[in-house]
Amino acid sequence: MSMVLTVNRRKRSVDADADKPLLWVLREDLDMPGTKFGCGAGLCGACTVLLDGQAVRSCQTLISEAAGKQITTIEGVTALPAGQKVVEAWTRIDVPQCGYCQAGQIMSATALLTANPKPSAEDILLGMNGNICRCATYVRIERAIREAAGLETKA
Amino acid sequence: MNRDRTKGIDRRSFIAASLAAGAALTFEAKIALAAGPGVAEATMLNAFIRILPDNSVIIGAKNPEIGQGIKTMLPMLLADELDVSWEQVKIEQTDANEKLYGPQVAGGSTATPMNWLPARQAGAAARAMLVSAAAAQWKVDAASLTTAGGRVVDKAGGRSATYASLAKAAAAQPAPDLAKVPLKKPNEFHIIGTPKKGVDTPKIVRGEPLFGIDTRLPGLLHAAMVKCPAIGGTLASYDDSAVKSARGVVAVVPISSGQCPAGKQDAVAIVGTSWWAVQKLRDKLVVQWDIAAQQGFSTELYARQAAEALGKAPDATLFKAGDADAALAKAAKVVTGDYSYPFLAHATLEPQNCTALWHEGGTVEFWAPTQNPGNGRKDVAAMMGIAPEAITIHMTRIGGGFGRRLMNDYMVMAGQIAKAVPGRPVKLLFDRTDDMRNDYYRPGGWHRFTAGIDASGALVAFKDHFVTFGANGKAIRAADMPASEFPASVVPDTHLAQSFLTTNLTTGWLRAPTSNAMAFVYQSFMDEVAEAAGTDLPALMLRTLGAPRDLPTERPTVVFSTARARAVIERVVAFAGWTGKPSAVPGKGRGFGFYFSHRGYFAEVVDVTVTDGAVKVDKVWIAGDIGSQIINPLNAEHQAQGAAIDGLAQALVWQPVVQEAGAVQTVTFSDFPLLRMDAKPAEIAISWVKNDYPPTGLGEPTLPPVIPAVANAIRAATGKRLRSLPLQLA
Ligand code: FES
Numbered sequence A: 001m002s003m004v005l006t007v008n009r010r011k012r013s014v015d016a017d018a019d020k021p022l023l024w025v026l027r028e029d030l031d032m033p034g035t036k037f038g039c040g041a042g043l044c045g046a047c048t049v050l051l052d053g054q055a056v057r058s059c060q061t062l063i064s065e066a067a068g069k070q071i072t073t074i075e076g077v078t079a080l081p082a083g084q085k086v087v088e089a090w091t092r093i094d095v096p097q098c099g100y101c102q103a104g105q106i107m108s109a110t111a112l113l114t115a116n117p118k119p120s121a122e123d124i125l126l127g128m129n130g131n132i133c134r135c136a137t138y139v140r141i142e143r144a145i146r147e148a149a150g151l152e153t154k155a
Numbered sequence B: 001m002n003r004d005r006t007k008g009i010d011r012r013s014f015i016a017a018s019l020a021a022g023a024a025l026t027f028e029a030k031i032a033l034a035a036g037p038g039v040a041e042a043t044m045l046n047a048f049i050r051i052l053p054d055n056s057v058i059i060g061a062k063n064p065e066i067g068q069g070i071k072t073m074l075p076m077l078l079a080d081e082l083d084v085s086w087e088q089v090k091i092e093q094t095d096a097n098e099k100l101y102g103p104q105v106a107g108g109s110t111a112t113p114m115n116w117l118p119a120r121q122a123g124a125a126a127r128a129m130l131v132s133a134a135a136a137q138w139k140v141d142a143a144s145l146t147t148a149g150g151r152v153v154d155k156a157g158g159r160s161a162t163y164a165s166l167a168k169a170a171a172a173q174p175a176p177d178l179a180k181v182p183l184k185k186p187n188e189f190h191i192i193g194t195p196k197k198g199v200d201t202p203k204i205v206r207g208e209p210l211f212g213i214d215t216r217l218p219g220l221l222h223a224a225m226v227k228c229p230a231i232g233g234t235l236a237s238y239d240d241s242a243v244k245s246a247r248g249v250v251a252v253v254p255i256s257s258g259q260c261p262a263g264k265q266d267a268v269a270i271v272g273t274s275w276w277a278v279q280k281l282r283d284k285l286v287v288q289w290d291i292a293a294q295q296g297f298s299t300e301l302y303a304r305q306a307a308e309a310l311g312k313a314p315d316a317t318l319f320k321a322g323d324a325d326a327a328l329a330k331a332a333k334v335v336t337g338d339y340s341y342p343f344l345a346h347a348t349l350e351p352q353n354c355t356a357l358w359h360e361g362g363t364v365e366f367w368a369p370t371q372n373p374g375n376g377r378k379d380v381a382a383m384m385g386i387a388p389e390a391i392t393i394h395m396t397r398i399g400g401g402f403g404r405r406l407m408n409d410y411m412v413m414a415g416q417i418a419k420a421v422p423g424r425p426v427k428l429l430f431d432r433t434d435d436m437r438n439d440y441y442r443p444g445g446w447h448r449f450t451a452g453i454d455a456s457g458a459l460v461a462f463k464d465h466f467v468t469f470g471a472n473g474k475a476i477r478a479a480d481m482p483a484s485e486f487p488a489s490v491v492p493d494t495h496l497a498q499s500f501l502t503t504n505l506t507t508g509w510l511r512a513p514t515s516n517a518m519a520f521v522y523q524s525f526m527d528e529v530a531e532a533a534g535t536d537l538p539a540l541m542l543r544t545l546g547a548p549r550d551l552p553t554e555r556p557t558v559v560f561s562t563a564r565a566r567a568v569i570e571r572v573v574a575f576a577g578w579t580g581k582p583s584a585v586p587g588k589g590r591g592f593g594f595y596f597s598h599r600g601y602f603a604e605v606v607d608v609t610v611t612d613g614a615v616k617v618d619k620v621w622i623a624g625d626i627g628s629q630i631i632n633p634l635n636a637e638h639q640a641q642g643a644a645i646d647g648l649a650q651a652l653v654w655q656p657v658v659q660e661a662g663a664v665q666t667v668t669f670s671d672f673p674l675l676r677m678d679a680k681p682a683e684i685a686i687s688w689v690k691n692d693y694p695p696t697g698l699g700e701p702t703l704p705p706v707i708p709a710v711a712n713a714i715r716a717a718t719g720k721r722l723r724s725l726p727l728q729l730a
């Protein structure tokens, strides 16, 4: 079926099966491979994108659910004020190791800081625990979020 | 360029400079390395440097990047000796071409010891040619000239020239002898030893396509596979009539990764225009497998067989010195303990995948996230009956390796699929369940230890009956134990023996292979021995290590220095404020672990808090010795943090691979969970012990000691000795 999606503020028309997850529409139909496939089961967070500012797992999101909403992906995240800060902190601290999970991490962190600009340690855990990093960059992810939020960071 | 210079001198080093299109100047260095301390085997290494007309410098990064930071680190070595500023440097991933670049492997933490000298020699030789060119041009003594930021400077003459402007003259200079070219002293380094961010970080945070799974080519097809549920099972028959007619399907191809390694790994691939669409069609493919020879294997069977084997005499002796039984009979105290650990999957976050294009004329091109492209080339050539030269391999960035991608089953499979759709590139992608079910697992193992202590508390007798997996009287891949395992290497009356079980599962190397298991069982049991001897583990280790000396290891070029081991133990004891006394706070405990692996010496202390059976790791202290120089301190910290947390996952997260009726049942991140942010320690503190030994690798050796340190901390906190992984308090 054919529909129009708004991705990173641009209207994109797509012709795909209604049950095709947003993840695969992004990767295959819109040629935007920044959003990653990790498990296809909502368990790893590698595929996280924003729908109207909310972090969702795009492998579990049908395109029909995404239609009519603002979709933000890693390719467009710096257009959001929180996204810009998150990406800057990620680069400054050099968070990535292999880097595969990082698009999802950045999207979850952006959603977290957009909703909650000064998160507590607990809030950070709640916002980020759905995102696996197999390389275990967690120490720097936490630090980058605190820096992006302008919170004191431990030395 | 003048190729004559290279003719017939394959075992010798050379550097050649040439004027090449697009670049002002190109250097190619080929360096012969004899086997020696820190180098696994005699080998040739290549490096290339291109100086562009704008005086920027392109340096080729030849090794696969899996998150270990090699793509940044190797060029740092060249750039420092070339004496350019890091900002001038652009880094390019090379293709896989072992003839040109020498070994291109991400495994065994070997890249640093192999490249430390040759990469610097290449940079220094290129610099020397530029300096000679300037000296000739200005008619001054080369020794009076200096370099900095990609310029040759004549202080006395008050002039300088960019490298780019010297290109033509430098290309005509005689090439210096790489072995004799002067290298910088450590205090002259301006890049080595300074924190450098990952070269791909800016692209990663923008979501640019970098990984194998992101490979995009015109006309790209996609493949999903239906794989035999039991590894080793074979394809009996299949019916693809309901699949072939589906929209977008291009081909259905039976494949096998039979070369990876022995034993068939049959599958049927569905090829089409969308991976999402073809993977959905897998249900419609009717496949009959023959798994008669595999269906008897199960986790439960292995446990039962291991218990039986431990009750009998071992199959074979691995190492024997003196008479362990006689010494035990005389010992003041005898300590025993049975330990075990499960099979583990690698679970790289980027599932296995590979893109291949079969060209008319019988050549094949790969875009492969592989840690060992050289082996991939051999496997593909053997499986497909083509010449190794007919295979081109482009290396992509890799979304996690951990040893999984040292194996190249996905290359062999993608090659066969590509051959069925000639002229069109095709990407094979495993889904998560394929990935979990078709791993080269870290094998499980069982150990029965017996130790004897004399009246003074010295360890005088030692026995280990190791039950592992084998074939033909030998351990299978990654199921082995070094005969030099400490303390067997120093205890006068010792017997290491083994018995073998069989499995249909393919096994392989998981980050710090062998060591990740041995560290846990040996250092946990040594903690028991220390307790029995009325001391603590650091003190027992220092006493057992004895006088400073070098002990042999399995590898002729690697020794185990007891002096270096002592130094990291002493460092972590001081650094963590280790007293050996139990914590006054109930539920809190502190544990220690030491391990030597991949040429690195690591002693670690862990603090835990146990509340209602739940273990929280509060802090990890790491003292590490990887030689004289931490090349990239920023990445070193990342590697050490990541490896320590990876070890905590092996210690504490319930993630054994479960097998029933021949097939692995642990197929998702809910039945094989990975460590999440809530389990990360609040703090990881690192202290480097530096000395005069050449630098060695850091991808792995931080990992092993953290596992026994956690187990020993749980013992201190709760009084419970946990002898099997993962560590579970009832
Ligand atoms: S790929 Fe969507 S949560 Fe893992």
Ligand code: FES
Pocket: A096, A097, A098, A099, A100, A101, A102, A132, A133, A134, A135, A136, A137, B067, B349, B399, B400
């Ligand atoms: S950086 Fe490798 S999975 Fe997170």
